Amino acid sequence: MNDSPEQQDISDALGENIPYLRRFARAMTGSQQSGDTFAAASLEAILADRSMLDGVDVRTGLFRVLYGIWASAGAPVEEGESGARAKAQRRLASLTNNSREALLLHTIEGFSFTEIATIIGVSQSEAEDLVSIARREMSDNTAGSVMIIEDEAIIAMDLESIVAEMGHRITGVARTRDEAVELARTDPPELVLADIQLADNSSGIDAVNDILSQLGTRPVIFITAFPERLLTGDKPEPAFLISKPYSVDQVISAVSQAMFFSSTETLNA
Structure with missing residues (x-):
């Protein structure tokens, strides 16, 4: 059975945003492999239930699904056993929860604070605060x-x-x-x-x-x-x-x- 025009539009929009979803997933998880795993899981979830995109544009919904799956898995980040990677993970652990993800969404992916709030499940003012916190914590190095x-x-x-x-x-x-x-x-x-x-x-x-x-x-x-x-x-x-x-x-x-x-x-x- 062929997709309806609306379904085809959604599929096209998903395809256009996959490279950027993978970029964000990689930055969020610290690994290309684990990032791709979460990105693939997000696409599979949406294709199985397109109602997950209801109420938002496709791009925002796609990132929201990714973030939700990652967060529900315990917000895992690739662990380094020693050296630079271990040092990186210790630094990551010191950051305020959700702040780095909010910063990535805003500055690298270009989402508005309203969209970030939708993606990570906070208020708009909280999204703005998280971005400010991330900038401050990282610039202190x-x-x-x-x-x-x-x-x-x-x-x-x-x-x-x-x-x-x-x-x-x-x-x-x-x-x-x-x-x-x-x-x-x-x-x-x-x-x-x-x-x-x-x-x-x-x-x-x-x-x-x-x-x-x-x-x-x-x-x-x-x-x-x-x-x-x-x-x-x-x-x-x-x-x-x-x-x-x-x-x-x-x-x-x-x-x-x-x-x-x-x-x-x-x-x-």
């Missing part, structure tokens, strides 16, 4: 050094300004893969903020992988105009991904979280 890999001068200057105003030291700006590797070798950064496509048609992903192979694991934030191309599930994906055009809040949120958590997974070219 020690400032660090940040390297920017970006070939567009105006964007690079903008990112430098945002990151410096947060209290971080900029080690420099690289426009190509080779420049990035050399800069990292000269002044090893604690965080890398990288564009995907660089000036000489080299890859920011390759540059980051070169840097991590030489310096070891450290947080990485990727910036791209086409995030859906990197959120396919076909291979390892970036833990922190900002869409172009970005907002100041998105950069601040991603940098704060990347610095807050001392490790990250990155793409394999």
Whole structure:
């Protein structure tokens, strides 16, 4: 039996939002594998009972179902037994409940406070408070050094300004893969903020992988105009991904979280 036009519209809307649902699920759970598991469970639940979307738009309803399934499972986050991952989990445990999730929903996924309230089951004022709390708790961490890999001068200057105003030291700006590797070798950064496509048609992903192979694991934030191309599930994906055009809040949120958590997974070219 063919779907009705309304059902087809819902299916299309679900499909369009899957990459972003997976991005949020990964950030929320700390793992691509566990994030995908919860995202898949959410889709299965909705396909089995589409009334779960009643009263809200498809995107908000989809994220609400995901959050509800994750919360009912005990809000699990991938555990690290030692080293950077264990440190990250200890830091996560210190955060106010729901605050980081509210921040992710607002700054990375672009939900309004009203929509966040619907997704996590709080009032609008509580949603606003949670976002403020998350920003404060994450910004209280020690400032660090940040390297920017970006070939567009105006964007690079903008990112430098945002990151410096947060209290971080900029080690420099690289426009190509080779420049990035050399800069990292000269002044090893604690965080890398990288564009995907660089000036000489080299890859920011390759540059980051070169840097991590030489310096070891450290947080990485990727910036791209086409995030859906990197959120396919076909291979390892970036833990922190900002869409172009970005907002100041998105950069601040991603940098704060990347610095807050001392490790990250990155793409394999």
